[in-house]
Amino acid sequence: MAHAYTPGLLVRERALIRKRRMLPIRGKVLVQKGERVQAQQVVARAELPGNVQLVNIAHHLGIEPSDVPAKLRVGVGERVRRGQVIAENVGLFGLFRSVVPAPCDGEVEAVSAVTGQVILREPNIPLELTAYISGEVTEVLEDEGVEIAAAGTIIQGILGVGGEKYGRIAVAVKAATDELTPERVPADAQGLVLVGGQRATLDAYRLAAERGAVGVVVGSFDDADLSQILGYDLGIAITGGEEIATTLILTEGFGRLAMAERTFSLLRKLEGREASINGATQIRAGVIRPEIIVSSNEPLGEVEEQTITETRVGALVRIIREPHFGVLARIKALPPEPVVIDSGATVRVMVVELPDGREHVLPRANVELIEL
Amino acid sequence: MARGEAPTTVEAPFDDVTVGVANAVRELEEVTGRRLLDEAGRLIRPARQGEGVDAYVSTSSAGGGLQMLVMGVVRSMTAESAQRAALGAGAIVMDTICSNDRRLLYQQIQRIRQLRPDMILLAGGIDGGTVTHVAKLAELVRAARPTARLGTGYRLPLVYAGNRQAREVVREILNGLVDIHEVENVRPVLEVENLGPARDAIHELFMEHVMAQAPGYDKLKTMTDAPIMPTPGAVGKLVEVVAREKGISVLGVDIGGATTDVFSVFQGKFNRTVSANLGMSYSVGNVLTSAGFDNVARWSWVDLPAVEVRNRVKNKIIRPTTIPHLLEDLVIEQALAREALRLSLEQHKEFATTLKGVQIRRTVADAFAQTSSGQTLVNMMELDLIIGSGGVLSHAPRREQAALMMIDAFEPLGVTQLAVDSIFMMPHLGVLGEIAPEAAMEVFWRDCLVPIGAVVAPAGRVKTGRLLLKARVERDDGSVEELDLVGGELVRVELREGMHARLTLQPARGLNVGEGRGRRCERRVWGGKVGIVFDGRGRPIQLPMDAAQRRQKLLQWAQAIGAFGQ
Numbered sequence: 048m049a050h051a052y053t054p055g056l057l058v059r060e061r062a063l064i065r066k067r068r069m070l071p072i073r074g075k076v077l078v079q080k081g082e083r084v085q086a087q088q089v090v091a092r093a094e095l096p097g098n099v100q101l102v103n104i105a106h107h108l109g110i111e112p113s114d115v116p117a118k119l120r121v122g123v124g125e126r127v128r129r130g131q132v133i134a135e136n137v138g139l140f141g142l143f144r145s146v147v148p149a150p151c152d153g154e155v156e157a158v159s160a161v162t163g164q165v166i167l168r169e170p171n172i173p174l175e176l177t178a179y180i181s182g183e184v185t186e187v188l189e190d191e192g193v194e195i196a197a198a199g200t201i202i203q204g205i206l207g208v209g210g211e212k213y214g215r216i217a218v219a220v221k222a223a224t225d226e227l228t229p230e231r232v233p234a235d236a237q238g239l240v241l242v243g244g245q246r247a248t249l250d251a252y253r254l255a256a257e258r259g260a261v262g263v264v265v266g267s268f269d270d271a272d273l274s275q276i277l278g279y280d281l282g283i284a285i286t287g288g289e290e291i292a293t294t295l296i297l298t299e300g301f302g303r304l305a306m307a308e309r310t311f312s313l314l315r316k317l318e319g320r321e322a323s324i325n326g327a328t329q330i331r332a333g334v335i336r337p338e339i340i341v342s343s344n345e346p347l348g349e350v351e352e353q354t355i356t357e358t359r360v361g362a363l364v365r366i367i368r369e370p371h372f373g374v375l376a377r378i379k380a381l382p383p384e385p386v387v388i389d390s391g392a393t394v395r396v397m398v399v400e401l402p403d404g405r406e407h408v409l410p411r412a413n414v415e416l417i418e419l
Numbered sequence: 420m421a422r423g424e425a426p427t428t429v430e431a432p433f434d435d436v437t438v439g440v441a442n443a444v445r446e447l448e449e450v451t452g453r454r455l456l457d458e459a460g461r462l463i464r465p466a467r468q469g470e471g472v473d474a475y476v477s478t479s480s481a482g483g484g485l486q487m488l489v490m491g492v493v494r495s496m497t498a499e500s501a502q503r504a505a506l507g508a509g510a511i512v513m514d515t516i517c518s519n520d521r522r523l524l525y526q527q528i529q530r531i532r533q534l535r536p537d538m539i540l541l542a543g544g545i546d547g548g549t550v551t552h553v554a555k556l557a558e559l560v561r562a563a564r565p566t567a568r569l570g571t572g573y574r575l576p577l578v579y580a581g582n583r584q585a586r587e588v589v590r591e592i593l594n595g596l597v598d599i600h601e602v603e604n605v606r607p608v609l610e611v612e613n614l615g616p617a618r619d620a621i622h623e624l625f626m627e628h629v630m631a632q633a634p635g636y637d638k639l640k641t642m643t644d645a646p647i648m649p650t651p652g653a654v655g656k657l658v659e660v661v662a663r664e665k666g667i668s669v670l671g672v673d674i675g676g677a678t679t680d681v682f683s684v685f686q687g688k689f690n691r692t693v694s695a696n697l698g699m700s701y702s703v704g705n706v707l708t709s710a711g712f713d714n715v716a717r718w719s720w721v722d723l724p725a726v727e728v729r730n731r732v733k734n735k736i737i738r739p740t741t742i743p744h745l746l747e748d749l750v751i752e753q754a755l756a757r758e759a760l761r762l763s764l765e766q767h768k769e770f771a772t773t774l775k776g777v778q779i780r781r782t783v784a785d786a787f788a789q790t791s792s793g794q795t796l797v798n799m800m801e802l803d804l805i806i807g808s809g810g811v812l813s814h815a816p817r818r819e820q821a822a823l824m825m826i827d828a829f830e831p832l833g834v835t836q837l838a839v840d841s842i843f844m845m846p847h848l849g850v851l852g853e854i855a856p857e858a859a860m861e862v863f864w865r866d867c868l869v870p871i872g873a874v875v876a877p878a879g880r881v882k883t884g885r886l887l888l889k890a891r892v893e894r895d896d897g898s899v900e901e902l903d904l905v906g907g908e909l910v911r912v913e914l915r916e917g918m919h920a921r922l923t924l925q926p927a928r929g930l931n932v933g934e935g936r937g938r939r940c941e942r943r944v945w946g947g948k949v950g951i952v953f954d955g956r957g958r959p960i961q962l963p964m965d966a967a968q969r970r971q972k973l974l975q976w977a978q979a980i981g982a983f984g985q
Contacts, residue, residue, distance in 0.1 A: 072566070099562040101524045112551070157561065161554040161588050166562050206737045270733040271726060282696060282705030283677075284736045300737055301730040330737055331677065331701055368741040369731070369748060390749035391816035391983070394742065413741045 055365065055415035056203040056298070056336060058310050063350040064201050064340055066180055069192035071095070074174070080187050084178040086213050086323050086342070090193050091176040097169030100150050105163025107147045108136040112163030119165070125155050133165065179211055180323045181342040198345035200317060202298070202310055204264070207326025207337025208277065208286045209294030214240040214261035214324070216317050216341070223311035227251045227265055236260040240322050240339070242314045245305045247295075249275055256293040262324045264314065264339060266299045266306035273301075287327025287335075294326040296337045304373040307365065309417070317341050364399060364414035371409075375417065376401050420866040422842045423447035428635075435635030437642065440477070462642060474644040476850040478653045479633070484678075485510040485625050485649045488536040490560075491581070492518045492543035492552045495775040495793065500605040501542035501580065503770075504614040506691045508621035509652025510538070511678070516559065518543070518552045524559070531563035538624055539565070539575065539597065540617060541589070544582030546607045553585040557592040564596065573632075574598040576624045580605045580617040600624060612774060618652075625649055645853045651680045651691065653849030657863065658682040658806070659689045660852060664860065667803035670829070672760060673845075674809035676700035676739055679759055681767040685796040690771035694763040699811050700739030703755055707732050710758035717962055718754035718827065720973040721747040746983070749816070753824055756811040760828035768797045800832040800878060800933060806868065808840035813869075818948035819982040822871045830958050832878040833933035834922065834942045837871040837949075870916055870947030874954055875904075879930040881957030883907035887930055890953060891923040902953065907961070909979045910953040914946030922951070952980065 074093025078084055104119070105112045118134045121127055127149040134147040149167060156166040182197025217239045219231045227243025229250045237259035243251070247265040249272040255263050274280050277289060298306050320341045329335040358364075360381060366374045376399035386396045386408065394410045401407050423446030428439035441460045448455050454470040457463050463471030487510040491498025498517040505512050513534050516527050539560065543553040560577070567575045577597040579589055586601055593599055602616040626646055630636050640647065648656075654673060662669040662684030671682035677698040682691045696705040707715055712725060728751060735741065735752075743749040775793035807813070807825050815821040821839050844867040852859035877887050888904040895918050904910060914920050924932045924940045934940040944951065956976075963969045977983050 096564065098525055099528055101528075101558065101562065157558070157592075159554065159558060159592065161592075162551055162558060164555070164558060166558065168562075269726065270729045273733075280704065280708040281733065281736070282708050283702045284704075301733040302727075328737075330739060367738045368734070368743075369745055372734075389745050390743045391746065392742065392749070392814070393816070409744055410742050413744060415738075 055417050056205060057338075058202050058307070058313060058417075060200050060313055060316075061343075061345070061350055062199065062201045063196060063347060064180060064182070064199055064342070065185070065194055065196045066182075067192065067194050068176055068179060069188070070174070070176055070190075073190045076187050076190065076193055078184050078187070078193060080184055082184045084182065084184060084195060086178055086181045086321070088178050089175045090178045090184070090195070093174045093176075094171035095174050097153065097171050099156070099169070100153070100167045102133070102147060102150060102165045102167060103163060104134045104147055104165055108134060108145055110136060110163070113160050115163045115165075116158055116160055119158060121155050123155050123158060126153070127155060127167065128152055133167075177211075179325075180340050181321075183347060185347075196347055197340075197342040198347055198350045199340060199342040200313065202313060202339045204296040204298045204326075204328075204337040204339070205300055206284055206286070206328050206330075207294060207296040208273070208289045208328075209262075209291045209326040210287050210289075211323065211325045211327075212240070212261040212294050214238045214322060216240050216242060216314060216320055216322050216339075218242040218315050218318050220244040223266065223308050224305040227255075227263070229254045232258060232260075234258065240264060240324055242311075243306075244311060246303050248272070252276065252293070252295065256291070260293050262294040262296065262322075262326075262339075264296045264298065264324070266297065267302050267304040268295070268297050270301045284328050284330035287325070287329075289326075294324055294337075296324065296326055296339065299373055300367075302372075307373075307375070307417075314339070358397070358411070358416065363417040364397075365417055366399075366407075366409065366413060367415050368413040371401065371407060374401060376407065376414075379406065381411075420842070420844075420862075421447055421450045422844075423450060429633055433634075435638070436479075436633055437635045437638045440639065440642070474851075474854060475642055476645045476847060476854070477639060477643045477647050478650040478846040478850055479630055479647050480650040484651070485621070486513050486534075486537045487511065487621075488513055488531065488534055488539045488565075489515045490517065490539065490541045490543065490556045491515070492549060492556070494519055496609070497542045497544065497581065497606045499775065500612050500614065501540050501617070503612070503690065504542075504580065504605050504617040505540050505621065506693060507614055507652070507655060507689065508618040508625075509649030509655065509691075510621065511693055511695050516556070518555065527559055528563045531559060531565050535566060536575070537567065538621065538628070539577040540621065541577055541579050542581040542605045542617075544585060544604075545609055546583045546604050548582050548584075550582060550585040550588055553581050554588045554592060557589045561592050561596060567628075573628060576600060576628050578602060578617055578620045578624065580620075598628075610774065622646070622648060622652060645850050648846075648850050650846045651693065653846040654680065654808075655682050655689065655691050655849070657845050657849035657852060657859070659684060660856070660860070661804075661863065662689075663687070665803075668798075668801050669804045669806065670764075670797075670802055671806040671845075672763065672808065672812075672825075673840075674699060674756060674759060674763075674807075674811055676810075677702050679763040679809075681763050683767065683771055683797060685771070685798060685801065688771075688796055690767070690796065692763070692767040692770045694759075694766050697759040697763055699752070699756060699759065699809070700735055702736070703759075704733055704736045706755050706759045706762070709762055710755075715751075715754050715758050717969065718757045718973065719750050720970040720977065721750045722966075722970065723747065723751070752811065753815070753820060756824050757828045760824065764797075764829055768795045771796045799830065799835075800931070802831060802833075802835050804836045804838065805829060805831065806838050806840060806845075808843060808845055812839050813841065813843060817982060817984070818869065818871055819980045822874075822949045822952060823977065823980055823982050825871075826874050826876075826952065826954060827960060830876070830960060831874055832876055832958060833931070834873060834875050834924075834940070834944065836873050836944060838868045838947070839871060841867055841869045870945055872914060872947035872949040872951055873922075873944040874952045875922065875924065875932060876954040876958065877904075877926050877930040877932050878958060879926075879936065881906045881930075881955065881961070883961070885927070887927055887955045888932065888953070889925040892951065893921045893923075895919045904953045904955045906955050906957065908953075908955045909976045910955070911949065911980050912951040912953065914944070914950040916947050918946040920944055920946065920951070949980065 186194035227247035243265035425442030
């Protein structure tokens with residue numbers, strides 16, 4: 048299996064980061080190629096079509112759908128105000144007049160003589176797209192969006208909840224193995240991305256949110272506590288749309304797992320820097336990981352693009368399933384023959400050396416590569 | 420028969436699905452020792468002097484499969500027929516919108532806009548029936564102006580399979596907004612369903628539009644000898660052919676990482692459902708939520724704290740490619756599989772019904788039976804064969820575990836044969852069947868299916884310790900075994916793969932094994948890795964209330980079958 052690889056989470060101090068910022072529908076791009084932009088700067092704008100209302104004129108006037116066009120007082124494309132008469136039916140000798148008022152402000156989009164309905168579209172909803180990361184506009188996709196590139200640090204988490212936020216990194220614990228407890232949450236956490244070590248307790252997260260933190264980054268969290276925050280059980284790892292003020296990013300998983308030492312020391316190095324964070328996670332085809340990005344002013348050309356690491360003897364891996372979940376180990380051998388493991392399954396395995404020097408045999412599927 | 424696999428390369432940095440195909444083929448080369456690719460990494464075709472292949476076929480579930488929005492006039496009639504057509508084509512139905520929808524109009528419009536489907540199937544009205552309702556549905560689409568999920572450069576395909584007389588109106592309303600494809604009505608008259616043309620159109624459009632957005636697809640298209648099919652669509656085709664050729668009722672299940680597909684053929688009618696939120700990795704968290712912790716825990720003989728189990732399950736959804744290393748993890752995973760399978764079959768039973776809204780001509784006898792239209796077609800007593808597919812079943816460390824999972828989850832009645840798909844070959848055989856039907860069938864029975872054996876389960880009230888059944892097993896080699904099945908017991912009788920046996924079953928009064936209560940039943944069955952399982956645990960399976968006793972009982976049953984060795 049020369050081609051096997053298990054991509055690990057990206058934890059890079061110097062990386063070339065590219066972000067595609069796309070409007071959901073066509074609109075206007077406000078920046079030029081080569082321009083430097085700030086994370087919170089608006090780079091594109093669009094107008095989402097307003098909600099529509101279907102008004103059944105035939106029904107309101109008690110007439111046949113085919114007679115509707117003749118009874119309309121407005122035409123397709125015309126703007127109407129709420130309450131304005133859009134259709135009228137006058138009986139014999141001008142008696143029994145009945146009218147249909149517009150239910151909202153909007154524009155007449157279509158009229159149907161088959162169903163007797165009028166489609167009214169409410170005014171468009173403006174939408175602004177920010178750069179998300181500070182960097183340089185490297186590509187402009189006309190009317191659709193931009194690509195922004197920056198040199199900087201990127202740290203991917205395993206799971207997050209909550210959307211894009213910007214804030215200053217503050218490390219609240221001494222070691223990667225420390226829990227983030229309420230006592231460790233600073234009195235003024237306004238605008239901070241708070242970094243914990245092992246797990247955060249539910250109370251600590253809540254207190255951080257109450258004190259204005261925009262993000263909490265920790266090694267792990269209890270699933271039951273996450274359900275408390277969300278108000279429901281997380282069934283699949285597709286997140287980002289939660290309406291919470293404090294984005295939560297886990298770097299390791301559920302339970303009590305210490306943050307990887309490398310991740311923790313990197314975050315400590317970044318203390319006080321402005322970061323762009325996003326909890327959005329999609330674990331399926333087209334995987335999206337939560338991330339913490341800190342842009343630097345280094346020129347783009349001096350940073351290497353991302354490369355793919357291969358599983359090979361000597362490579363550093365993290366064990367991602369029991370036993371020894373979370374432990375870093377070094378690959379000692381990759382025997383080609385399948386081996387029977389504790390569960391009774393026959394699988395391809397690797398032999399790794401644990402930090403205490405012991406050897407451990409485990410399925411190849413149960414590790415992720417650590418990039419160096 | 421050999422298998423090679425490689426991770427997908429649909430995403431960056433590769434952005435080309437054919438790289439992954441070449442990687443998988445290269446592994447096949449290693450396994451078989453036969454050269455299949457040329458220097459440029461292209462398949463050598465046709466085969467020559469010990470190298471290359473005669474044909475290459477492919478299915479695709481790229482980008483999470485084909486995601487469709489279905490629309491019809493009456494939910495239980497045309498909308499349901501349309502849904503059956505979409506599911507039969509291998510799609511995931513994201514939502515069904517109909518004229519008698521409970522949602523308000525603006526909510527329906529918002530929903531269409533949010534969904535961003537790959538394709539829309541619009542049906543409604545029998546031929547010569549309502550035009551107005553169909554036009555109203557078309558107006559909803561117009562108002563929503565839906566955009567496609569993948570790619571911005573093409574118009575969303577819409578298959579119109581409704582009232583013929585409404586075609587022109589639909590065209591007028593939707594002209595220029597979507598790419599309309601008209602096919603025959605899925606419900607030309609109330610009593611008849613005609614799903615074939617809509618299904619074929621969906622397959623074709625999937626190829627032309629949706630798949631075309633997957634990077635490297637154009638290259639892949641030139642490599643295949645038969646059109647690329649959505650993976651579940653291909654499995655469905657195969658299940659249908661198997662049932663037709665053998666004249667049997669079949670239940671096929673494919674439990675994947677994100678979804679569980681159930682296929683069935685009862686009374687010659689094919690049905691497919693997708694439980695889009697029940698799977699073993701990406702969506703295993705949903706299994707725990709939908710089934711409830713207690714329902715999952717009841718199948719586990721390992722005693723672990725609930726917090727620990729929850730955290731482990733959720734760690735699987737964020738690291739879906741990991742596999743259980745410890746026995747306790749395997750037990751939890753198989754407990755979850757039982758619940759995912761059980762819930763999927765429940766959903767399937769509700770969907771696989773006789774046509775609703777059809778008037779049934781009744782005799783005096785029928786009046787007492789209280790049957791109506793819309794009855795489920797799934798009859799576990801009538802079922803002849805269960806085929807299990809998907810990692811947790813096909814790759815269970817022991818076949819006995821797969822057998823027990825299927826029996827516990829589906830609770831078959833009477834006499835039912837069990838098999839698993841050895842290496843997830845069913846989709847490929849489904850497509851191969853399009854160009855070489857005989858070869859596909861031969862490979863299916865010889866190499867794809869791993870026979871597990873048969874299960875015999877009496878239906879009716881079962882009391883622990885009471886005699887349920889007297890059975891006589893006469894094997895082809897002349898050996899005979901007789902046994903008495905007692906309530907609460909699970910008994911395994913050996914019948915090796917390739918062998919057949921004649922079963923003579925005499926159930927106790929009030930119990931049925933296929934010929935009616937208390938009536939003797941004779942069946943011929945084939946053997947397999949497990950043989951014949953006599954299941955006296957009742958339906959539903961009776962589990963002790965006390966947790967310690969239940970774990971003890973589960974262990975006893977597992978040992979009786981040999982599910983975890985000695």
